[in-house]
Amino acid sequence: xGDYMFMLESHLNPAQNRVVKQVQQIAADxxxxxxxxxxxxxxxxxxxxxxxLDFTMEGKTLKIAKKLTDSLDAQLVRYDNTRHIAHLLxxxxxxxxxxxxxxxxxxxAGGPPKVAAATIHEDLLGRDFTVNAIAxxxxxxxxxxxxxPANGVADIERRELSTTYNYSLYDDPVRMLRxxxxxxRLGYExxxxxxxxxxxxxxxxxxxxxPAYKLRTELRHIANDPNCAAIVSELEDRGFYKLFSxxxxxxxGALASLGKFAKIREMMPPDLVWECNYLPVFLxxxxxxxxxxxxxxxxxxxxxxxxxxxxxxKLPASARRxxxxxxxxxxxxxxxxxxxxxxxxxxxxxxxxxxxxNRLAQDRIRNFFQKYLWVAQEIMDPEVVENxxxxxxxxxxxxxxxxxxxxxxxxxxxxxxxxxxxxxxDLDDEFGEEExxxxxxxxx
Numbered sequence: 001x002g003d004y005m006f007m008l009e010s011h012l013n014p015a016q017n018r019v020v021k022q023v024q025q026i027a028a029d030x031x032x033x034x035x036x037x038x039x040x041x042x043x044x045x046x047x048x049x050x051x052x053l054d055f056t057m058e059g060k061t062l063k064i065a066k067k068l069t070d071s072l073d074a075q076l077v078r079y080d081n082t083r084h085i086a087h088l089l090x091x092x093x094x095x096x097x098x099x100x101x102x103x104x105x106x107x108x109a110g111g112p113p114k115v116a117a118a119t120i121h122e123d124l125l126g127r128d129f130t131v132n133a134i135a136x137x138x139x140x141x142x143x144x145x146x147x148x149p150a151n152g153v154a155d156i157e158r159r160e161l162s163t164t165y166n167y168s169l170y171d172d173p174v175r176m177l178r179x180x181x182x183x184x185r186l187g188y189e190x191x192x193x194x195x196x197x198x199x200x201x202x203x204x205x206x207x208x209x210x211p212a213y214k215l216r217t218e219l220r221h222i223a224n225d226p227n228c229a230a231i232v233s234e235l236e237d238r239g240f241y242k243l244f245s246x247x248x249x250x251x252x253g254a255l256a257s258l259g260k261f262a263k264i265r266e267m268m269p270p271d272l273v274w275e276c277n278y279l280p281v282f283l284x285x286x287x288x289x290x291x292x293x294x295x296x297x298x299x300x301x302x303x304x305x306x307x308x309x310x311x312x313x314k315l316p317a318s319a320r321r322x323x324x325x326x327x328x329x330x331x332x333x334x335x336x337x338x339x340x341x342x343x344x345x346x347x348x349x350x351x352x353x354x355x356x357x358n359r360l361a362q363d364r365i366r367n368f369f370q371k372y373l374w375v376a377q378e379i380m381d382p383e384v385v386e387n388x389x390x391x392x393x394x395x396x397x398x399x400x401x402x403x404x405x406x407x408x409x410x411x412x413x414x415x416x417x418x419x420x421x422x423x424x425x426d427l428d429d430e431f432g433e434e435e436x437x438x439x440x441x442x443x444x
Contacts, residue, residue: 003144004136004144004146005136005143005144007044007045008020008036008044008136011043011044011049011050012050013092013271014092015090015091015092015093015094016050016053016092016094018092019053019090019094019096020036020053020138022068022072023053023055023064023068023096023098023138024138026064026067026068026071027055027057027064027138028139028140030063030064030067032057032058032059032064033057033058033059033120033137033139034055034056034057034058034098034138034139035055035056035057035120035135035136035137035138035139035147036053036054036055036135036136036138037054037055037056037099037120037123037124037132037134037135037136038054038056038097038127038132039051039052039054039132040052040053040054041054041132041134041135041136042131042132042134042152042156045134045153045156046131046156046186048186049270049271051095052095052096052097053094053095053096053097054097054099055096055097055098055099055138056098056099056100056101056120056123056135057098057099057100057101058100058101058117058119058120059100059101059117060084060100060117061084061085061086061098061099061100062079062084062086064086064098065079065086065088065098068088069088072090073090073091074088074089074090074096075088075089075090076088077089082112082115083099083100083102083104083115084099084100084102085097085098085099085100086098086099091391092273093273093275100117101117101118101119101120101122101123102115102116102117102118102123102126103115103116103117103118103122103123103126104126104171106170106171106172109170109171109173109204109206109209110172110173110206110209110210110211111209113171113172120135120147121147121149124147124148124149124150124164125149125150125164125165126164126165127150127164128163128164128168128172128175128178128179129152129161129162129163129164129168129175129179129182130150130151130152130155130161130162130163130164131152131155131156131161131162131182131186131188132152133148133149133150133152133164134146134147134148134150134152134153135147135148150164155191159186159187159188159189160188160189160190160191161179161182161183161186161188161189161190161191161194162190162191162193162194163175163193163194163197166197168197169197169198169201169206170201170204170206172214173201173206173207173209173210174210174214174215174217174218176198176201176202176206176207176240177207177210177218177235177240177243178218178221179194179198180231180234180235180238180240181218181221181222181225181231183234184225184227184230184231184234185225185226185227185231207240207243210243212301212302212303213303215243215244215301215302216302216303216304216305219244219279219282219302220279222235222282223278223279223281223282223283224277224278224279226262226265226266227262228258228261228262228265228278228282229258229259229261229262230262232250232258236248236249236250244286244302245286245287245298246294246297246298246301250285250286250288251288251289253288253289254285254286254288254289257285257288257354257355258285260353260354261278261281261282261285261350261354264350264353264354264365264369267366267369267370268369268373269373269374269377271377272373272377274346275346276346276347276350277311277346277347278347278350279308279311279312280308280311280312280315280347280351281315281347281350281351281354283308283312284312284315284316284351284354284355285354311347315347315348315351316351316355318345318348318351319348319351319352319355319356320352320355322344322348322349322352323352323356323358323361325340326340326341326352326360326361326364326365327358327360327361329364330360333408333409334367334371334372334408334409335404335405335406335408335409337364337367337368337372338368338372338373338376338404338405338408339401339405341364341365341368342368342376342401349365349368352365353365353366372404372408375404375407375408376404376407378407379400379403379404379407383403384396384399384400384403387399387402387403
């Protein structure tokens with residue numbers, strides 16, 4: 001049992017480990033049983049970085065969510081009153097979901113389920129796929145106990161995706177799209193049994209019963225996934241992409257933009273906390289060449305939120321303003337480029353990289369992700385504190401930025417070989433560089 005707790009702790013970063021202990025303690029004080037579940041367990045056992053922390057609690061979650069926001073610096077992002085799911089954001093960019101253990105029954109395909117409180121075993125057996133139906137007890141009496149009623153660990157070892165029950169794809173048809181996303185993201189195969197279920201569900205046309213809000217949510221997951229381009233390609237091949245866009249495939253220009261959209265994620269350091277909403281960037285790519293009427297139809301079909309519409313429509317212009325600032329730094333030092341781009345909204349940086357035809361802007365963004373952010377990752381919290389920064393304060397971020405700038409200034413200059421052009425420091429190795437990136441970002 002202790003082995004699984006050790007495995008969990010070793011897969012979490014310091015901020016995530018801190019949150020697990022805080023949630024565990026508050027649940028224990030309130031007398032609730034709580035478990036690590038879902039994607040966190042799947043990624044831990046499968047050897048993937050844990051992106052989000054998923055907790056399941058036997059009992060309603062609002063009380064615990066309020067205790068977390070009252071006693072800690074957590075922010076309650078939203079609360080689902082039907083399923084009793086609290087979405088929270090903790091310092092350090094740690095995203096948390098605390099769900100009530102529940103049993104869902106679906107009167108009709110794609111319709112709203114009837115929700116009732118349940119045990120952790122009942123909850124797990126009603127989930128979409130076996131790899132998501134695993135729990136780890138955080139309770140004192142059973143600490144570290146692995147609960148795996150659907151044999152999900154074996155499927156992870158086989159690198160296989162299977163539904164937990166025969167009508168999983170009929171009950172909630174968006175799981176058909178999620179199945180494709182997991183196949184690409186995890187690199188797993190779909191089991192023969194689940195492939196037959198997928199084929200039968202397609203013959204019954206249940207994908208047309210996916211509610212707009214679930215399509216919108218799934219599209220957000222796809223846009224935020226580092227493997228977005230490969231997922232879209234698979235959806236196109238299987239005829240699912242038209243559910244989002246009314247078109248079977250992306251245009252040729254959009255495909256090129258999608259390639260750059262994927263490339264920027266590959267260039268990021270793997271442990272980077274990059275709080276970017278990729279959806280508006282993806283929408284700009286996907287609707288390339290659309291008429292205003294077609295865009296309006298898409299907004300209506302997906303029931304896009306007003307804030308998403310505004311972010312999508314304003315992003316190209318704000319990215320162009322950023323491009324002017326970036327180009328104006330001609331001949332400047334690396335720390336100036338780092339400070340400009342690190343303080344800019346992440347969505348603008350990504351949109352600029354996707355859209356810009358300016359070579360200097362492209363190269364500077366590339367250097368920002370391939371070099372400067374890697375240097376910034378070397379600055380650890382204790383060093384910032386030693387230099388006068390206090391965790392959780394604006395001064396902390398200011399001191400950290402100063403230390404990063406100092407480290408960038410200290411980078412050794414490239415000494416030109418005889419006959420070699422002497423390029424400015426921020427352009428070293430850029431002209432004629434390969435597109436291959438040094439690492440692939442594994443987290444949002």
